[in-house]
Amino acid sequence: MAKCPCGAGKYHKCCEPYHRGARLPASPEALMRSRFSAFSLGLQDYLLETWHPDTRPELDLTDNPRWLQLQIVESWQRGNRGYVHFRAFFEADGQHGKLEEKSDFLKEGPRWYYLSGEIL
8 A cells, every 4th residue: 555645644544535535634734734645646626625715826736846745843723723834845856845834724614725824
């Protein structure tokens, strides 16, 4: 069985059920992990579905780097608001890099959405 790109277990038990629509992420951290995996796997539709409609951009993964690792620094949820501070490591054009972001999440009904992020 393949390891999940988010690093939290085997893909078929970790993020794949979210990507297939069989389950909804129960926390902002679970959503962040599933979104990292979706970026890693090029799942553009999932990324758009989990991006809040009020802040959802046009998305083109043509130049998507190779995502290597996700590190969660801090996460919390209070009511329908959530927060995740993460570091995502990648490779692009033979160079390694890091994206660090403090992200805000919003829960509407049973579903968490990525709302916005501040890149550090």
